[in-house]
Amino acid sequence: MGLWMMFRRRWRVMLWIVFFVVIFLNALFVIDITIVNKFSGSKPSNTIAREASHLQVVRKRLNKSSSNSSSLNYIDWDPTDGAFDPAKANLNSRKRLINKEIKDRTMQAMQEENFKDEDVEDDNINIQNLDQVYGARANYSIPEVEEFVNKFQAKYQSSKYSVVSEEKYIVFLKRINALRKKGSRLPAYKHNKGSLAWERFHYGIHQYYLYDPDDVNIDGVLKDLAGNEITSVEQKEGGTQIKLIMTFENEAEALFKPMRFSREQETLPDHFYFADFERHNAEIAAFHLDKVLGFHRVPPTVGRLMNISSDIQRVADKKLAKTFFISPVGNLCFHGVCSYYCDSSHPICGHPMMVEGSLAAFLPPNDMAGRKTWRSPWKRSYSKHKKAYWEVYDDLCAKVKDKHPYNEGRRLLDVLDMSVFDFLTGNLDRHHYETFRDFGNDTFIIHLDNGRAFGKSKYDCISCLAPVRQCCMIRLSTLTKLVKFYIGPDSLSQVMRESLKSDPLNPILVEPHLDALDRRVSKILHVVNGCLKNGSSWNDVIIDDGVT
Numbered sequence: 001m002g003l004w005m006m007f008r009r010r011w012r013v014m015l016w017i018v019f020f021v022v023i024f025l026n027a028l029f030v031i032d033i034t035i036v037n038k039f040s041g042s043k044p045s046n047t048i049a050r051e052a053s054h055l056q057v058v059r060k061r062l063n064k065s066s067s068n069s070s071s072l073n074y075i076d077w078d079p080t081d082g083a084f085d086p087a088k089a090n091l092n093s094r095k096r097l098i099n100k101e102i103k104d105r106t107m108q109a110m111q112e113e114n115f116k117d118e119d120v121e122d123d124n125i126n127i128q129n130l131d132q133v134y135g136a137r138a139n140y141s142i143p144e145v146e147e148f149v150n151k152f153q154a155k156y157q158s159s160k161y162s163v164v165s166e167e168k169y170i171v172f173l174k175r176i177n178a179l180r181k182k183g184s185r186l187p188a189y190k191h192n193k194g195s196l197a198w199e200r201f202h203y204g205i206h207q208y209y210l211y212d213p214d215d216v217n218i219d220g221v222l223k224d225l226a227g228n229e230i231t232s233v234e235q236k237e238g239g240t241q242i243k244l245i246m247t248f249e250n251e252a253e254a255l256f257k258p259m260r261f262s263r264e265q266e267t268l269p270d271h272f273y274f275a276d277f278e279r280h281n282a283e284i285a286a287f288h289l290d291k292v293l294g295f296h297r298v299p300p301t302v303g304r305l306m307n308i309s310s311d312i313q314r315v316a317d318k319k320l321a322k323t324f325f326i327s328p329v330g331n332l333c334f335h336g337v338c339s340y341y342c343d344s345s346h347p348i349c350g351h352p353m354m355v356e357g358s359l360a361a362f363l364p365p366n367d368m369a370g371r372k373t374w375r376s377p378w379k380r381s382y383s384k385h386k387k388a389y390w391e392v393y394d395d396l397c398a399k400v401k402d403k404h405p406y407n408e409g410r411r412l413l414d415v416l417d418m419s420v421f422d423f424l425t426g427n428l429d430r431h432h433y434e435t436f437r438d439f440g441n442d443t444f445i446i447h448l449d450n451g452r453a454f455g456k457s458k459y460d461c462i463s464c465l466a467p468v469r470q471c472c473m474i475r476l477s478t479l480t481k482l483v484k485f486y487i488g489p490d491s492l493s494q495v496m497r498e499s500l501k502s503d504p505l506n507p508i509l510v511e512p513h514l515d516a517l518d519r520r521v522s523k524i525l526h527v528v529n530g531c532l533k534n535g536s537s538w539n540d541v542i543i544d545d546g547v548t
């Protein structure tokens with residue numbers, strides 16, 4: 001009764017008390033969630049949304065890169081899509097297991113102090129400094145590789161693949177290049193020789209190579225791209241980063257990738273391979289390396305110092321022209337329009353007008369010679385949280401070998417060559433490759449897009465060699481070249497240093513990246529020798545398919 005009387009008298013006060021209690025409880029609830037999040041490491045939902053959208057962009061980028069290419073028929077197969085695995089019902093639980101295993105392993109590695117950005121298999125190689133001044137072995141001799149190389153030399157001493165330490169690399173390469181098959185010409189060019197260097201480049205494309213290194217027109221193309229007046233510039237659609245299509249006074253066309261930062265700047269340790277900026281010097285260096293290896297599968301690429309005002313802004317199309325601005329310190333900049341890095345926080349700036357870039361000669365247009373885009377069987381996951389099948393299991397190759405077009409002809413060995421190439425350059429971004437449709441499947445593969453190579457000079461991407469390690473196969477002519485670089489007299493770094501001198505923007509690679517090439521030569525031979533040591537026979541590992 002007393003309580004009731006008190007409530008009647010003080011009901012307003014009581015209501016205020018209830019109101020404050022409700023507010024207090026709500027506040028407790030919110031604080032509690034924040035504290036739990038802080039200690040459990042889970043992220044606020046806006047971060048999750050941001051990350052999801054980042055991944056979407058990466059996916060969109062990959063989709064675009066396929067639709068963006070001249071290919072209409074996009075070949076895509078996923079090693080984990082069940083096509084390989086008859087026990088499809090087990091797939092999801094297997095996938096879950098893979099993810100759990102990776103998560104556990106990552107957590108364990110992070111807990112151990114020595115978590116580093118390196119592949120595990122790479123750790124126990126015994127690299128020595130020999131008292132030799134020649135080849136990769138001078139600084140990167142590996143005892144088992146020494147043995148292997150001796151065996152190799154003895155085995156092929158009287159064959160066309162002989163390797164002797166007295167022969168200069170240039171002479172050796174000429175000898176091997178001379179064995180090369182040409183195959184047919186692109187049908188559209190049979191009666192269309194043209195007269196300008198870039199027309200002759202298109203005319204010179206053959207079934208088994210993109211260009212003939214002795215064709216003087218290739219130097220002509222490089223010279224033209226480096227010096228001719230630019231008459232129009234538009235943005236190449238698609239992709240995450242800005243690239244421009246430049247047209248020249250003689251109607252040649254090239255793909256321009258601008259310099260983003262200095263050659264000394266290495267990939268930031270916290271950046272994933274798919275978030276790394278592209279490097280113009282990597283595109284140039286890749287062209288030279290491909291040529292030095294006698295592959296001839298990368299379009300002619302040259303460096304050029306551009307005047308942003310007169311070379312680009314003056315001739316830019318409307319859409320691009322709108323993105324030019326003067327930075328706070330008075331430099332002329334632009335950012336273009338694209339899905340990820342095209343805004344004023346990622347500008348391309350001159351100093352105050354000049355900026356370096358790479359120019360890759362355009363391949364023939366789609367209506368003259370269409371191309372097909374193929375997904376690399378050893379494509380990475382392009383995810384921060386997941387690994388691709390082959391990164392966890394070693395049995396992908398057996399499945400690839402059974403699958404068209406890898407089950408016949410040169411294709412598998414070409415993919416293995418590309419793996420060697422990407423290991424040497426440190427390019428983890430090999431999601432697709434292309435071929436000319438007219439040549440069917442009996443043709444070389446084109447190595448476009450090398451912009452994410454040469455990012456880490458101290459790190460060797462052993463997983464880039466997974467195709468070679470898992471298939472335990474390599475083309476004899478490619479192996480011969482690597483053995484040659486191992487024994488000298490010229491090392492790969494020396495040959496590359498020499499080759500890159502012809503580029504107007506030389507030095508293209510700083511010394512640590514050149515040095516890394518020699519170290520990586522030794523490591524490839526170590527992987528090949530590992531296959532033999534594990535019981536594979538010489539002829540199963542080292543394949544002479546007649547392609548040089």
Ligand SMILES: Nc1ncnc2c1ncn2[C@@H]1O[C@H](COP(=O)(O)OP(=O)(O)OP(=O)(O)O)[C@@H](O)[C@H]1O
Nearest residue numbers: 065069070239240241255299360361362363448449
């Ligand atoms: N020299 C060339 N001639 C003709 N087309 C080319 C040439 N180089 C590249 N392309 C086409 O342009 C597309 C994009 O080029 P590239 O892959 O180098 O740019 P990117 O910004 O790295 O693209 P992505 O972000 O999709 O990886 C390629 O897939 C290819 O089809």
Ligand SMILES: [Mn+2]
Nearest residue numbers: 429449451452
């Ligand atoms: Mn790319």
